Amino acid sequence: MLKSDVIVIGGGFAGLMAAAVSAKRGKKVTLLTYGSGSFPLNSGLIDIMAKPVSGAIAATPLQGISELTEKHPYQVIGADVLKEAVAFFMGLCEEENYPYQGSLDKHQWVVTALGTMKPSCLVPKTMIGNYCFKQQDIVLVGFNGLKDHYSNVMEENLKNVLENGKNYEQVIIYPDIEEGRDLTALDIARWVSTTEGYAACLQQLRTVVKPGSVVILPQVLGVKPDYAVWEQLRKDLQCDVMESTGLPPSANGLRLRSLLLHYLKKHNVTIIENCQVIGSHIQDKVCISVKAKAVARERIYQAEQFILATGGFYGGGLRMDHFPEIKEPIFNIPVHFAGDPEDWANEELFSQQKQPFALVGINTDAQMHPLDGQGNCFLTNVHVVGRNLSGYDFCFEQSGNGVALVSAYQAAMSV
Amino acid sequence: MEKTTVVVIGGGSTGVGILRDLAMRGVDVLLLEKRDMVNGTSSRYHGLLHSGARYVVKDQEAARECIEENIILRKIGKSCVEATEGLFIRLPEDDEAFEEKWVAGCKNSGISAIPITPQEAWQLEPNLSSRLVAAYRVPDAAIDGFRMAWQNIDSAKRYGGRVKTYTEVIRVVSENGKVTGVEVRKFFTNETYFIACDFVINAAGPWSGQIAALAGLEVHVQPDKGTLIAFNQRMTSRIVNRLHVPSDGDIFVPHGSITILGTTSMSVKDPEDTSSSFLEIESLLKIGEKTFENLRKYRILRAFAGSRPLYSSSGGIGRGASRGFVILNHAAEGLYGFITITGGKFTTYRLMAEKLTDMVCQELHITAPCRTAEEPLIQDVPENVKQQARKYFPAYGTVLAANRLGGERFERVVKRLENSPQERQLVCECENVTVAEIKEVISEGTSHTVNDIRRKTRMGMGTCQGIFCSLRSVGILSQYEMAAEKQGSIEQLQNFLQSRFKGIRPVLWGNALREIEIARGIYGVGLNVNGGKPKC
Numbered sequence: 001m002l003k004s005d006v007i008v009i010g011g012g013f014a015g016l017m018a019a020a021v022s023a024k025r026g027k028k029v030t031l032l033t034y035g036s037g038s039f040p041l042n043s044g045l046i047d048i049m050a051k052p053v054s055g056a057i058a059a060t061p062l063q064g065i066s067e068l069t070e071k072h073p074y075q076v077i078g079a080d081v082l083k084e085a086v087a088f089f090m091g092l093c094e095e096e097n098y099p100y101q102g103s104l105d106k107h108q109w110v111v112t113a114l115g116t117m118k119p120s121c122l123v124p125k126t127m128i129g130n131y132c133f134k135q136q137d138i139v140l141v142g143f144n145g146l147k148d149h150y151s152n153v154m155e156e157n158l159k160n161v162l163e164n165g166k167n168y169e170q171v172i173i174y175p176d177i178e179e180g181r182d183l184t185a186l187d188i189a190r191w192v193s194t195t196e197g198y199a200a201c202l203q204q205l206r207t208v209v210k211p212g213s214v215v216i217l218p219q220v221l222g223v224k225p226d227y228a229v230w231e232q233l234r235k236d237l238q239c240d241v242m243e244s245t246g247l248p249p250s251a252n253g254l255r256l257r258s259l260l261l262h263y264l265k266k267h268n269v270t271i272i273e274n275c276q277v278i279g280s281h282i283q284d285k286v287c288i289s290v291k292a293k294a295v296a297r298e299r300i301y302q303a304e305q306f307i308l309a310t311g312g313f314y315g316g317g318l319r320m321d322h323f324p325e326i327k328e329p330i331f332n333i334p335v336h337f338a339g340d341p342e343d344w345a346n347e348e349l350f351s352q353q354k355q356p357f358a359l360v361g362i363n364t365d366a367q368m369h370p371l372d373g374q375g376n377c378f379l380t381n382v383h384v385v386g387r388n389l390s391g392y393d394f395c396f397e398q399s400g401n402g403v404a405l406v407s408a409y410q411a412a413m414s415v
Numbered sequence: 416m417e418k419t420t421v422v423v424i425g426g427g428s429t430g431v432g433i434l435r436d437l438a439m440r441g442v443d444v445l446l447l448e449k450r451d452m453v454n455g456t457s458s459r460y461h462g463l464l465h466s467g468a469r470y471v472v473k474d475q476e477a478a479r480e481c482i483e484e485n486i487i488l489r490k491i492g493k494s495c496v497e498a499t500e501g502l503f504i505r506l507p508e509d510d511e512a513f514e515e516k517w518v519a520g521c522k523n524s525g526i527s528a529i530p531i532t533p534q535e536a537w538q539l540e541p542n543l544s545s546r547l548v549a550a551y552r553v554p555d556a557a558i559d560g561f562r563m564a565w566q567n568i569d570s571a572k573r574y575g576g577r578v579k580t581y582t583e584v585i586r587v588v589s590e591n592g593k594v595t596g597v598e599v600r601k602f603f604t605n606e607t608y609f610i611a612c613d614f615v616i617n618a619a620g621p622w623s624g625q626i627a628a629l630a631g632l633e634v635h636v637q638p639d640k641g642t643l644i645a646f647n648q649r650m651t652s653r654i655v656n657r658l659h660v661p662s663d664g665d666i667f668v669p670h671g672s673i674t675i676l677g678t679t680s681m682s683v684k685d686p687e688d689t690s691s692s693f694l695e696i697e698s699l700l701k702i703g704e705k706t707f708e709n710l711r712k713y714r715i716l717r718a719f720a721g722s723r724p725l726y727s728s729s730g731g732i733g734r735g736a737s738r739g740f741v742i743l744n745h746a747a748e749g750l751y752g753f754i755t756i757t758g759g760k761f762t763t764y765r766l767m768a769e770k771l772t773d774m775v776c777q778e779l780h781i782t783a784p785c786r787t788a789e790e791p792l793i794q795d796v797p798e799n800v801k802q803q804a805r806k807y808f809p810a811y812g813t814v815l816a817a818n819r820l821g822g823e824r825f826e827r828v829v830k831r832l833e834n835s836p837q838e839r840q841l842v843c844e845c846e847n848v849t850v851a852e853i854k855e856v857i858s859e860g861t862s863h864t865v866n867d868i869r870r871k872t873r874m875g876m877g878t879c880q881g882i883f884c885s886l887r888s889v890g891i892l893s894q895y896e897m898a899a900e901k902q903g904s905i906e907q908l909q910n911f912l913q914s915r916f917k918g919i920r921p922v923l924w925g926n927a928l929r930e931i932e933i934a935r936g937i938y939g940v941g942l943n944v945n946g947g948k949p950k951c
Contacts, residue, residue: 047940057947118942119943147850150887150889157904160946247886312932323693323923342693342694344923349913350945395935
């Protein structure tokens with residue numbers, strides 16, 4: 001049986017990054033994936049830290065991290081590693097010809113499908129929303145049949161965010177796609193990627209868009225991780241062009257995913273898809289192998305080191321079939337919620353406090369080894385990254401992909 | 416000045432029943448509801464059309480009323496009723512002597528209770544407890560409280576009955592011991608104005624004590640909170656009751672693809688208190704799993720709660736208080752024209768309305784007889800319209816939509832689907848609700864929030880609990896002027912997501928927890944629904 005240096009379990013951002021860093025270090029890496037994590041949900045934005053403690057937005061992402069009071073993955077790992085991780089990610093995107101923009105010293109503002117602005121940190125060029133503040137004319141582009149996009153809502157709320165006195169125009173593009181069927185932004189992105197689709201789109205935009213405007217579209221500027229469509233449209237319209245966030249599936253999330261998968265293949269990572277890991281073989285705190293459900297039988301995968309990137313409750317990396325029993329299903333790493341049942345969730349879904357259920361997860365040491373209830377190392381060759389971790393609320397903090405990035409980097413540097 | 420003969424206060428089942436009955440007898444009547452219709456007790460219960468069997472031991476009269484009304488409602492509201500039948504099952508720990516009394520009670524009340532063997536019971540409902548020792552079939556049924564109310568209103572409107580929602584009565588005005596009108600306040604604008612009338616009917620359910628107080632009267636209505644759980648599966652095709660002294664958590668009612676388990680019974684101060692706690696849910700599950708042993712394997716959609724109006728002249732509380740209804744003509748206390756109707760239960764709402772309307776008509780010297788028991792609430796949907804609709808709805812969806820929307824509204828929706836292919840898209844994939852249906856409901860002018868649309872269409876009530884249709888429905892609603900002037904789109908979205916979360920919070924584990932994490936991912940992270948001004 002083939003034995004890897006490192007097995008990474010999980011096909012989300014944390015898993016792909018952990019595999020990328022390990023492979024870059026020359027390790028023989030096998031990636032076991034089952035699904036694509038939250039790529040289709042989070043627009044491929046690398047949020048790092050907007051709201052560390054209260055509802056107030058920190059001056060910069062780095063400043064936000066220094067304001068954290070309780071035990072947080074960023075504090076377990078440290079700001080220096082975070083800087084290295086960011087540099088690694090930015091270099092990787094550069095190398096793959098889809099450079100991201102941003103740094104730990106500044107929030108990047110992104111226009112959302114609701115017309116609010118969202119603070120993020122590392123952002124693809126197509127989604128930098130800062131131009132909105134500068135230009136006078138704002139064009140909101142919708143597509144006929146795209147039911148998850150509402151320019152009227154965006155205009156209403158953008159007016160509250162941006163300075164008064166700007167001009168807004170709503171434009172509907174009619175894509176050459178059969179009417180009456182459900183369209184997603186991804187369908188339209190595919191259409192815009194074709195020569196005819198692009199030409200039709202441009203022609204319709206040109207009749208209404210003045211040069212020098214800001215043109216805001218849903219994520220439809222191509223499906224591949226390159227800026228070709230975006231650059232062409234900027235040039236053809238002589239405008240600032242940007243994509244907003246939206247409901248899933250997110251084209252940019254999937255662009256980032258294919259970029260990373262391309263990088264992994266380039267670095268000879270063995271990728272096994274549709275591979276649900278269901279158990280492990282442990283001896284004296286050492287994992288010998290993991291067991292996966294394959295197409296017709298179970299398969300055993302051996303490695304020296306394992307990185308667990310299976311996600312939280314959403315991804316299935318943690319399960320709570322009944323309150324309050326929480327289970328990490330592969331290694332049985334202990335996870336507990338000790339509070340009063342009525343304190344499991346805040347009364348408000350989007351409140352001014354972190355959600356207690358979100359803070360629950362696996363505790364680790366600085367090398368991302370899981371810890372047991374007494375704080376002792378639970379498994380010596382397993383590292384835990386991403387949403388499995390305890391101590392942070394990706395939603396409240398706007399920190400999800402940031403924690404994924406830094407923990408994946410740290411784990412991969414420790415294997 | 417706005418004028419009417421009768422003002423009915425309260426948009427629940429009692430209120431709409433009275434509205435319809437008075438309108439059908441030719442009385443000028445206006446119903447006032449402080450929020451949206453069917454937003455209180457009448458939508459926060461099992462949806463059980465009682466056969467009366469539950470009451471045969473304690474209250475034979477209530478039981479008889481139930482079976483009579485049960486038969487009537489099946490006839491006049493057939494698209495609201497799912498004739499599931501019901502089972503009463505006895506477990507070993509339930510008192511055998513009670514079973515004897517119960518069987519005798521059913522016989523005396525004219526309620527068919529057919530004994531079956533445990534084997535037969537398991538054949539009918541394989542998920543039932545393996546410990547059951549006795550079972551009976553009774554003519555219980557499932558009923559859709561929302562739909563029943565809309566159809567009453569539609570029927571009343573055809574006879575000239577009028578409804579104003581988001582209109583709260585803040586003062587009852589009288590002169591020389593006689594009601595002359597009410598002062599009302601509009602919810603969204605705070606505008607107040609006077610409506611002249613000769614009669615005020617207080618049908619505000621658990622709020623009726625507060626309404627009586629506006630007229631300086633005292634009515635002892637104790638709000639009694641009942642919490643229920645909606646499961647995402649139809650674990651039983653029949654209603655299942657425990658055969659014992661009526662108690663918490665002993666009724667299961669299937670509705671379409673879900674099952675509702677309830678309820679608790681807890682005195683509360685404020686009828687607005689519809690929160691449910693984790694512990695209430697846990698106690699319901701503990702009792703419920705005696706009836707269905709594998710109960711905890713089923714996915715829970717949400718918990719919800721409502722307040723029963725328990726009337727006590729003598730101060731009985733909880734299940735000890737009467738579930739019968741009372742009509743209090745306050746003329747005896749010196750205020751002519753003010754009548755309170757309270758207590759009672761959904762199953763007998765029509766009968767309650769009939770008795771009340773009889774009283775008002777007598778005062779008005781109107782001799783027209785009550786016809787609400789004979790005339791169907793809505794007309795049948797013509798076959799050719801159904802045929803047309805089949806082009807746009809998924810096969811089974813046509814019947815569901817026809818039942819849900821009723822004759823005329825269904826025709827208008829089908830016309831929209833035909834003329835505008837855009838509107839064929841589904842807004843709510845869980846409940847199969849199209850853009851056309853949402854737009855039709857909004858254009859009727861009585862829906863101001865996404866929750867108002869939800870109550871009329873069922874959007875957002877399915878498996879994903881509104882996560883994928885929230886932005887869509889806010890986007891569509893915002894295109895209409897009436898919504899924009901009241902609440903901004905962010906407020907609409909926040910309120911709707913929060914109202915869905917309220918019911919999920921006490922059952923936040925398993926797939927409900929996963930679902931909430933998606934909601935936070937989409938609306939919290941992706942859409943930054945909490946907003947905030949950027950600093951640049």
